[in-house]
Amino acid sequence: MSDPKQPGASAPLPKTSVADGGELHQRDAATPLTTNQGVVIADNQNSVKSGARGPTLLEDFILREKITHFDHERIPERIVHARGSAAHGWFQPYQSWSDLTCASFLADPNKKTPVFTRISTVAGGAGSVDTPRDVRGFAVKFYTDAGNFDLVGNNIPVFFIQDAIKFPDLIHSVKMEPDRGFPQSATAHDTFWDFMSLMPEAMHMVMWIMSDRTIPRSLRMVDGFGIHTFRLVNADGRAKLVKFHWRAKDGCLSTTWDEAVKIAGADQDYHRRDLWNAIERGDYPEWELSAQIFDDDLADSLPYDVLDATKLIPEEVVPLTPLGRMVLDRNPDNFFAETEQAAFHPGHVVPGIDFTNDPLLQGRLHSYLDTQLKRLGGPNFHEIEINRPKCPWHNLQRDGHMRMRVARGRVAYEPNSLDPDGPRERPDAGFRSFPAPEAGEKRRVRADTFADHYSQARLFFRSQNEVEQQHIIDALVFELGMVDTVAIRTRMLGHLVHIDDTLADAVAEGLGLARADADAITPAKAPFDMDESPALSLHGRVRKTLRGRVIAVLVTDGVDPGLVDALRSAAADEGATLEIVAEKRGGVTDASGGRIPADHALAAAPSALFDAVAVVATKDGAEALADMPPAVQWLMDALNHLKVIGNAGADALLAKAGVPRQGDGVVTIGGAGDAKGFVTTARDEQRVFRRPH
Numbered sequence: 261m262s263d264p265k266q267p268g269a270s271a272p273l274p275k276t277s278v279a280d281g282g283e284l285h286q287r288d289a290a291t292p293l294t295t296n297q298g299v300v301i302a303d304n305q306n307s308v309k310s311g312a313r314g315p316t317l318l319e320d321f322i323l324r325e326k327i328t329h330f331d332h333e334r335i336p337e338r339i340v341h342a343r344g345s346a347a348h349g350w351f352q353p354y355q356s357w358s359d360l361t362c363a364s365f366l367a368d369p370n371k372k373t374p375v376f377t378r379i380s381t382v383a384g385g386a387g388s389v390d391t392p393r394d395v396r397g398f399a400v401k402f403y404t405d406a407g408n409f410d411l412v413g414n415n416i417p418v419f420f421i422q423d424a425i426k427f428p429d430l431i432h433s434v435k436m437e438p439d440r441g442f443p444q445s446a447t448a449h450d451t452f453w454d455f456m457s458l459m460p461e462a463m464h465m466v467m468w469i470m471s472d473r474t475i476p477r478s479l480r481m482v483d484g485f486g487i488h489t490f491r492l493v494n495a496d497g498r499a500k501l502v503k504f505h506w507r508a509k510d511g512c513l514s515t516t517w518d519e520a521v522k523i524a525g526a527d528q529d530y531h532r533r534d535l536w537n538a539i540e541r542g543d544y545p546e547w548e549l550s551a552q553i554f555d556d557d558l559a560d561s562l563p564y565d566v567l568d569a570t571k572l573i574p575e576e577v578v579p580l581t582p583l584g585r586m587v588l589d590r591n592p593d594n595f596f597a598e599t600e601q602a603a604f605h606p607g608h609v610v611p612g613i614d615f616t617n618d619p620l621l622q623g624r625l626h627s628y629l630d631t632q633l634k635r636l637g638g639p640n641f642h643e644i645e646i647n648r649p650k651c652p653w654h655n656l657q658r659d660g661h662m663r664m665r666v667a668r669g670r671v672a673y674e675p676n677s678l679d680p681d682g683p684r685e686r687p688d689a690g691f692r693s694f695p696a697p698e699a700g701e702k703r704r705v706r707a708d709t710f711a712d713h714y715s716q717a718r719l720f721f722r723s724q725n726e727v728e729q730q731h732i733i734d735a736l737v738f739e740l741g742m743v744d745t746v747a748i749r750t751r752m753l754g755h756l757v758h759i760d761d762t763l764a765d766a767v768a769e770g771l772g773l774a775r776a777d778a779d780a781i782t783p784a785k786a787p788f789d790m791d792e793s794p795a796l797s798l799h800g801r802v803r804k805t806l807r808g809r810v811i812a813v814l815v816t817d818g819v820d821p822g823l824v825d826a827l828r829s830a831a832a833d834e835g836a837t838l839e840i841v842a843e844k845r846g847g848v849t850d851a852s853g854g855r856i857p858a859d860h861a862l863a864a865a866p867s868a869l870f871d872a873v874a875v876v877a878t879k880d881g882a883e884a885l886a887d888m889p890p891a892v893q894w895l896m897d898a899l900n901h902l903k904v905i906g907n908a909g910a911d912a913l914l915a916k917a918g919v920p921r922q923g924d925g926v927v928t929i930g931g932a933g934d935a936k937g938f939v940t941t942a943r944d945e946q947r948v949f950r951r952p953h
Contacts, residue, residue, distance in 0.1 A: 295325055303704040307425045307619055311700015312707035313567060316424070316622035323425050327623060330428035331631040337386050338635065340431055341397040343445075344380030345479060345532045346599040347539055347591055351375050351402060351549065353584035360500060360553065361492040363612030365404040366583060374403040374650060377588055378602055379415075379479045379535075383434045384445025389524040390531035391515070392445040393474045393735065398484030398506060399604040400586065403650040410608040411504055412628070416473055417485035419569040420462040422710050424623020429455060448742035457751035460713040460783070463759060464570050467720045470735035472514035472728060472798050477871070479531045480538055480545040480808055481513045488606075488621040489566045491614040491694050492553070499694050501559055501566060501616070502551045503573065505580055509546035511803030513946065515868075516953060517735065519901040522868040530869065536591055541837065543808040544589045550580035563788070564716065565709035569620040571716055574793040598646045603632040614694045637662050654683040714758040714787035721760050723796040727949045733763060737770030754779030758787055799949070806943045807835035812870035813906075814841045814862065814894065816881025821850040823876055823908060826932035830939040841865050843888070862890050867898040872942035874906025874929065875913055882909060886916040895919055902947040906938040924951050 292300045301322060308320040316323070333339055350372040357366040365373040380397040381388065396415040401408060420430050433455035436442050443449050447469070456462050468474070476482045484506030493499045515523065523530050538545060552573055564571045592598040605628040606621060615621060632641050638661030641647055658672045671679040721729060736756070740749050749771055756764040757778050768775055794800055811831050813824065824840070831838040842848050842858035850856050859865075867873050875895065877885060885891040895917035898905055907914055907921060908929035914921055922928050925948035927938040 295322060296329070305426065306423055306704040306706050307623060308702060308704055309617075309619065309700070310698055310702060312703075312705050313565070313617055313709070314698050314700045315617045316619055317702065323623060324626060326425060326428055327627045328630050330431070331627055332634045336635050339631070340382050341378075341380040341399075342386040343384055343388050343390070344378045344397065344599060345535050346376060346378035346602060347535065347545075347588040349375050349377065349544075349586060349588035349590065351400075351584055351586045354582060357583060358494065360494060361612035362495040363404070363409070363492070363610055364406045365402055365409070365610075366612070373405075375586055375588075376401045376403075376598070376602060376646060377586070378599060378604070379482065379484075381445060382414075383447065388445035389528040391475065391520045391523045391528075393447065393469065393517070393520070394445060395469060395474060396476065396479070396482050398482065399602075400484070400506075401602065401604060401608075401647075402610075404610055405651045406610045407651060407653070408608050408647075408649050409610045409613065410604045410606060411486055412604045412606045412624075413484055413486045413504070415476070415482040415484055416465070416468045417487060417503070417505070417572045418464050418468065418716075419487055419620060420456075420465045421459065421620060422461050422568055422570055422706065423619045424621075424627065426459070427620075427623065427627070448739040450743050450745050450748060453740060453743050453748050453752060454745065457748050457755065460755060460781070461570050461710070463713050463717040463755050464720060466755075467717045467732060467759070470732045470739070471720075471724065472731055473512070475515050475517060475520040476531075477513040477515050478538075478808070479535050480543075481508050481510055483507055483512055484547065487569055488618045489559075489616045491616060492551075493612055493614055493692075493694050497692075497694075499614070500553050500555055502553050503566075503578075505550045505552070506547040506586070507550060507580075509548065509585075510805055510807050511801060512798050513802060514798065516901050517731075517738070519868045519897075522866055522897065526864075526866045526869060538808050539588060539591050543835070543837075544587050545808070546588075547586045549583045549586060551583055552578040553581055554578050564712060565707060567616055567618045567707075568710045569618055570710075570713070574719070574790070575795040576791065576793055597644075601636060601641075601644050601646055603636060603641050603644070603647045605629055605632065609691070611689070611691045617696075617698075640664065656683065708785075711785040712783075712787060713785075714755075714783060715790055717759045718787060719790040719793060720796055721763055723792045723794065725797055725799050728797060728799055729763070733766045733770065736763075736767045740767070740771055749773065750777050751779045751781075753777065754781040757781075758783055802946050804944050804946070805835065806831070806871070806939065809836045809871035809942075810869075811836050811838050811872045811874070811939070811942065812841050812860075812865065812867065813838060814873065814875045814877075814885070814891070814910075815848050815856060815858075816842075816877040816885065817848045818851050818878040818881060819848065819856070819876045819909075820932070821852055821854055821856065823929070823932050823935065824850070824856060826935035827874065827876070827906075827929075827938070830935040833936075834939055834943050836871070836939070836942075839870070841894075843885075843891075862888075862894065867894045867903065868901060870903070872904040872906075872939075873898045874908060874938060875910035876906075876908040876929070877910045877913065879909060879912070882912040885910070885913045892917045899951070900953060902949060902951055902953055904938070904942040904945050904948065908934075924948055 294300050307323045308317045352372045353366050355369050377400045381394045399412045401410050434452045437451050486504030490502050491499045492502045559566045607625040640660050640662050643664040656672050828838045839859040841860045843862050845861040847856050847858040899919050904925045906927050906929045927941050929938050
């Protein structure tokens with residue numbers, strides 16, 4: 261059933277389809293798909309390349325028209341990645357990597373290169389919430405002494421599609437349905453899953469977005485990936501292939517789905533506030549830049565194509581090489597001038613870093629520049645302060661909308677003899693493209709090596725632990741349960757059958773379907789089993805640290821101030837912040853008659869906002885809390901969200917909330933001497949996954 265023009269397809273794309281009574285039908289006489297000039301399009305799945313694995317050609321007017329129109333659909337808000345948070349910082353390599361690359365920011369271990377990093381959601385608008393189930397963009401602008409380098413990626417190492425010509429279709433499917441304007445920042449709707457179910461190449465990414473990676477606890481606790489395969493080129497012209505990885509120093513931590521939903525209701529700026537506050541108090545987020553470095557021979561030996569953005573190379577096959585570290589230590593002075601006007605572009609590279617023929621990357625090299633031209637008003641967006649290189653820059657470009665630099669002299673062309681001191685090309689130091697040999701027929705085609713869509717999806721699912729697998733199953737049941745069209749659900753089930761039997765059966769049961777209801781889909785290429793990759797398990801990489809975490813203590817009148825101080829001190833020793841929650845924002849009166857001010861009123865601070873919680877109460881205070889529904893819910897949520905809970909005199913409240921007095925992450929705090937034990941348990945446990953949830 262494979263389409264010969266698209267070896268990656270598992271089933272022929274339907275003719276023009278219409279929804280009728282919840283069932284999908286096809287019309288034989290399809291309306292021709294055309295360009296804006298009325299030219300009928302023969303292939304809307306592949307851009308024009310020089311050979312199946314060759315570079316995308318500039319002459320592809322269909323690709324350029326489609327991408328250009330998409331780039332200009334919204335002004336001035338970003339079409340994707342509209343809601344983001346950012347910070348300034350620096351990058352420093354661990355050693356000189358001059359043997360691998362002539363990129364200057366990787367050459368000197370004593371050099372700190374300024375950076376500006378923006379982390380964002382993808383689907384929602386600028387006014388959406390911070391905590392939907394969504395991919396997070398991860399973009400870093402290096403202000404190197406040889407020009408700006410932008411490493412523009414996501415917190416997931418693979419992507420939905422293999423060819424950039426499908427990007428407008430992907431984003432149109434995930435965005436609000438155009439007739440009704442909803443849902444906002446959510447994938448649980450018909451158009452998204454209709455597109456996914458017709459794009460088998462997306463199945464690997466589907467596993468990632470249904471995993472805990474897409475509901476992170478904090479932007480400080482996500483990894484980043486360059487996604488594509490790039491080249492590192494040294495001063496002698498020798499090249500290696502490379503995939504870039506950012507690893508969060510404090511490890512990756514996620515919320516539960518119920519927790520993410522409640523955070524969205526309580527604080528839609530949760531991630532933005534968390535990043536800002538952490539930097540302000542000196543808990544500077546830090547990431548390690550690592551790379552998978554390999555040569556063409558190894559790439560050719562792999563059973564998948566390194567130019568395919570829907571594939572990854574397991575770390576067990578090509579281990580990570582740590583290159584250096586990035587620290588974010590300064591918040592923006594003005595959100596609009598910096599965070600909103602920051603213009604990232606994967607085509608911003610420096611000598612020593614070059615592209616490959618990844619067809620998704622090739623299309624991005626056009627799309628990002630085109631988007632900035634529209635969103636920031638014209639070709640001079642590089643003169644905005646946040647985008648301006650910090651090294652000297654000189655060229656003969658002139659004029660244009662919002663030009664800020666005043667160019668002097670009569671010469672605006674090269675070569676010239678009238679301005680001998682003007683800018684000239686520098687063959688000895690300038691950027692040189694790696695001379696990769698290219699040859700092939702000019703065709704719209706997908707390489708046969710891109711055709712396996714299920715093996716890595718299977719690898720990812722089977723590399724998760726039992727809890728993570730259940731979370732993926734639960735996410736798929738929820739998302740597909742929100743889909744009204746039955747045919748979309750059965751089509752997706754047909755894909756899941758090729759990924760894993762346990763997965764398919766569990767999702768079918770959750771949807772009230774049977775395996776027999778799944779569509780029969782013939783893979784374009786038979787999937788195979790790969791060795792499990794423990795590195796793909798998020799839970800397996802959780803670090804025992806409270807650095808940058810926040811512990812909440814719910815207090816009542818009459819409590820021992822020494823115990824509260826001991827808890828605060830124990831939290832600080834582990835790098836955590838302790839915040840006081842009370843019935844009223846004014847705080848409580850302690851046993852000595854002093855005042856313990858509150859950071860939060862109980863009604864405004866659900867336990868979902870914190871990493872661990874404790875209740876410090878008198879007997880009367882605990883009984884009073886037990887009569888307060890918000891206090892009971894506060895503790896019930898902490899239990900259901902798998903948080904470590906400290907109990908200091910709060911038995912009445914625990915009993916009312918159904919929380920055991922001790923065990924399964926519930927720690928009795930009998931006095932100040934037990935404060936450290938509670939905090940240590942919170943550090944070591946992180947989340948108590950052995951609890952039912």
